[in-house]
Amino acid sequence: MRELKSFFKHLYGAGILFFYYMKWPIVLGLPVLYFYLHYPRNIILDILWLYCLFLIIKDFVVMWIRYRRGEKIWR
Numbered sequence: 264m265r266e267l268k269s270f271f272k273h274l275y276g277a278g279i280l281f282f283y284y285m286k287w288p289i290v291l292g293l294p295v296l297y298f299y300l301h302y303p304r305n306i307i308l309d310i311l312w313l314y315c316l317f318l319i320i321k322d323f324v325v326m327w328i329r330y331r332r333g334e335k336i337w338r
Contacts, residue, residue, distance in 0.1 A: 286315040 293312045296302040329335075 282315065282318055286318050289315045290319060 289312055293308060297304065
């Protein structure tokens with residue numbers, strides 16, 4: 264059970280790092296692949312694109328809320 268918990272902690276950390284660095288290239292790059300390079304549609308990539316778009320919107324909402332509270336936006 265302990266090994267499984269450790270595995271999920273590592274998986275969670277890897278997911279955070281992946282989406283931190285890859286959300287913008289996925290959101291901007293996938294439409295380029297589909298519309299300009301004529302790649303076939305893939306439902307898993309579409310779901311990944313929507314999730315990354317949600318994360319970007321969430322970042323802007325959090326930034327706006329912090330701005331309205333008078334907190335520092337840039338650290």
